Amino acid sequence: MPRATDQRIDKLIHLLVKNATVVVPGPKVAEEIGVTRSAVWSWVEKLRQMGVDIKGHPAAGYQLGKLPDILAPSLIEPEFSQGHIGHKVVHYLKTGSTNDDAFELASQGAPHGTVVLAEEQTAGRGRFGRAWHSERSSGIYSSILLRPPLPPSAAPALTLMAAVAAHDAVESSTGLDADIRWPNDLLVAGRKLCGILTEMNAEVDCLHAVVIGIGINVNHRQLPPKLRTIATSIYLETGKLQARLPILISLLKHLETYYQLLLQQGSGVIAERWAAVSSYACGKRIRVVSGEGEFCAVTLGLEPSGALRVRRDDGREESLVAGEIVEVK
Amino acid sequence: MAQKTPRAGEASAAAWDLREIRKLIDLLVEREIGEFEMEKDGLRIRIKRGEAPSLGVSTAPAASSPVFAPPAPPAGPAAAAPSRAGASEGAEAVEGLHIVKSPIVGTFYASAAPNAPPFVKLGDVVQVGQVLCIIEAMKLMNEIESDVAGEVVRIYVENGQPVEYGQSLFAIKPSHKKP
Numbered sequence: 001m002p003r004a005t006d007q008r009i010d011k012l013i014h015l016l017v018k019n020a021t022v023v024v025p026g027p028k029v030a031e032e033i034g035v036t037r038s039a040v041w042s043w044v045e046k047l048r049q050m051g052v053d054i055k056g057h058p059a060a061g062y063q064l065g066k067l068p069d070i071l072a073p074s075l076i077e078p079e080f081s082q083g084h085i086g087h088k089v090v091h092y093l094k095t096g097s098t099n100d101d102a103f104e105l106a107s108q109g110a111p112h113g114t115v116v117l118a119e120e121q122t123a124g125r126g127r128f129g130r131a132w133h134s135e136r137s138s139g140i141y142s143s144i145l146l147r148p149p150l151p152p153s154a155a156p157a158l159t160l161m162a163a164v165a166a167h168d169a170v171e172s173s174t175g176l177d178a179d180i181r182w183p184n185d186l187l188v189a190g191r192k193l194c195g196i197l198t199e200m201n202a203e204v205d206c207l208h209a210v211v212i213g214i215g216i217n218v219n220h221r222q223l224p225p226k227l228r229t230i231a232t233s234i235y236l237e238t239g240k241l242q243a244r245l246p247i248l249i250s251l252l253k254h255l256e257t258y259y260q261l262l263l264q265q266g267s268g269v270i271a272e273r274w275a276a277v278s279s280y281a282c283g284k285r286i287r288v289v290s291g292e293g294e295f296c297a298v299t300l301g302l303e304p305s306g307a308l309r310v311r312r313d314d315g316r317e318e319s320l321v322a323g324e325i326v327e328v329k
Numbered sequence: 330m331a332q333k334t335p336r337a338g339e340a341s342a343a344a345w346d347l348r349e350i351r352k353l354i355d356l357l358v359e360r361e362i363g364e365f366e367m368e369k370d371g372l373r374i375r376i377k378r379g380e381a382p383s384l385g386v387s388t389a390p391a392a393s394s395p396v397f398a399p400p401a402p403p404a405g406p407a408a409a410a411p412s413r414a415g416a417s418e419g420a421e422a423v424e425g426l427h428i429v430k431s432p433i434v435g436t437f438y439a440s441a442a443p444n445a446p447p448f449v450k451l452g453d454v455v456q457v458g459q460v461l462c463i464i465e466a467m468k469l470m471n472e473i474e475s476d477v478a479g480e481v482v483r484i485y486v487e488n489g490q491p492v493e494y495g496q497s498l499f500a501i502k503p504s505h506k507k508p
Binding site for chain 1: 430431432433434435436437438441442443445465466467468469470471472474476488489490491494495
């Protein structure tokens, strides 16, 4: 696991944000953070490389050109109450996989609601080790550590919960109304905008930790050729660059809301919300690919557990709990 | 099944062919024998059947709470499940074997990726915390770790196969710590 972003860089960002309207003299910055002026200078350079608009130089002082779109803990944690999702943020400039980091932190006792963020992932992944393209500072690469008081058998509903939270966050902050492909891919015009990988550490009747990895393509202007037909970004869909910070904060708030709903009222309420925003819930012709083969079916709605009810072409009805779903046009 | 030479003074479960044990259980079920005990090669086996007629399914707790009820088993392949589960429940009664069960309804994966080697094979010696398999349900990937150190002596399921809540996945013969 790489070292988390130096807390003093976080302090520097916080200092500049707090004094966004004035020029902060270099020596003052150095004194407040407790480092040398040349260290401040090198960090400012680093932040500039990451797209943070900082005006000025060591002699004159520094001023933020505009609020930085960096997912710094000091800009996120104050938004959340103690114990809620987001109250504790661990940030990396670059890491392998935020899900792996979150599990590592979980094994060291990190609390429920810890959020791991990275500006860039070098081994971002989906199911079965498939790669998740994680271009620097273009997307939201997040992993949320939960320690739900649920039996492991109830945990799969967390994946639908994550999908509706991501759907609502994207819609409320960008106006984009994404579809949800069962169980948890966000699609716009059939192309993936957001992917979710949920991993659980549990024994038969004891759940230790769940990590929900959520990747959202935000400001990617261009995707690698092999992804262009299957993936998209908020920028590619709206033509506008979006600040990632408000989307992330909205995501974490929606996650907390749905998480509380799930704990208080059960998974049925999550399944209802899911069905209300997904075209895959009912009447969709799909092909199901699973470890046991492939078949075509029509969707008949969700079970309260989140399982997808389908009628196979041979007339048999069943509830899916696993398998890959593809729309049949 | 890989047969390993038992160490001195240590009873080996491998000395028992688990297929034989299954046959034995089937016989006990057929004759409606409730309890059975025997000793062979230093290993004692005791099989005790529950009162419910369906062996495997009866052991699953009546699900935590109704709202969180696990999804109903798939219609088709589930037909074969009771006998399979029944047999593995029986195997559990083999003293000294630790059975790893599925915490969720889902799909069993023996490896991390389709072309990757399986996490464990028969005869492998595993450590506590070592990943044995993945069970997936609704894109929730559950890495099943071994909670004992020992030898994998039985794998009850195949890659890609649907599994039920509480279904036996692996039998592990714990390695005994030296005093």
